[in-house]
Amino acid sequence: SAVISQKPSRDICQRGTSLTIQCQVDSQVTMMFWYRQQPGQSLTLIATANQGSEATYESGFVIDKFPISRPNLTFSTLTVSNMSPEDSSIYLCSVQQRGTQYFGPGTRLLVL
Amino acid sequence: GQNIDQPTEMTATEGAIVQINCTYQTSGFNGLFWYQQHAGEAPTFLSYNVLDGLEEKGRFSSFLSRSKGYSYLLLKELQMKDSASYLCAVRRTNSGYALNFGKGTSLLVTP
Numbered sequence: 001s002a003v004i005s006q007k008p009s010r011d012i013c014q015r016g017t018s019l020t021i022q023c024q025v026d027s028q029v030t031m032m033f034w035y036r037q038q039p040g041q042s043l044t045l046i047a048t049a050n051q052g053s054e055a056t057y058e059s060g061f062v063i064d065k066f067p068i069s070r071p072n073l074t075f076s077t078l079t080v081s082n083m084s085p086e087d088s089s090i091y092l093c094s095v096q097q098r099g100t101q102y103f104g105p106g107t108r109l110l111v112l
Numbered sequence: 113g114q115n116i117d118q119p120t121e122m123t124a125t126e127g128a129i130v131q132i133n134c135t136y137q138t139s140g141f142n143g144l145f146w147y148q149q150h151a152g153e154a155p156t157f158l159s160y161n162v163l164d165g166l167e168e169k170g171r172f173s174s175f176l177s178r179s180k181g182y183s184y185l186l187l188k189e190l191q192m193k194d195s196a197s198y199l200c201a202v203r204r205t206n207s208g209y210a211l212n213f214g215k216g217t218s219l220l221v222t223p
Contacts, residue, residue, distance in 0.1 A: 058210075103155050106154050
């Protein structure tokens with residue numbers, strides 16, 4: 001399976017600031033996704049990161065709040081903009097490989 | 113849209129067998145996944161069903177009935193380390209290969 005790393009692993013941020021999360025995969029993958037897991041909740045898809053084109057966002061998520069980059073087939077970033085305490089969550093990068101979806105270790109974000 | 117239901121919590125005894133059910137209602141279906149998630153860790157892939165029937169993988173088995181919108185994960189010879197959250201997820205036919213997750217079942221294995 002693909003080996004996925006994320007940076008940072010955790011961060012504490014002040015409200016109103018922005019944080020960019022990086023996701024690196026050890027092999028080229030076509031499909032990359034960003035999910036959010038709020039405390040005690042299951043995973044919610046934020047967007048599909050498309051290589052060479054704009055990300056596809058789910059209902060309730062917008063590009064201004066969660067801009068995404070996908071410059072190549074092994075790397076993507078998710079920015080959480082103008083943060084509020086409600087954005088405190090775990091953000092997970094995921095890739096599709098041979099029909100199965102694998103998850104990175106996640107980035108734990110706490111917004112004060 | 114999709115509605116995915118699974119029990120919130122279950123408790124079972126070490127060495128026993130436990131079955132975690134998942135029902136779903138979907139406008140498009142392209143496979144059902146089960147993940148295991150320990151507290152503070154990322155989800156780990158357990159199984160994938162796209163056709164009806166039982167898929168067995170060691171102590172873990174997963175079953176799917178597409179006509180009933182029903183799946184279960186069967187864990188045999190339970191071990192303490194199996195205490196975790198088990199997530200049922202359905203892959204949609206639209207929006208690429210993204211997954212819709214249920215709320216997860218928290219399994220506690222007791223001595």
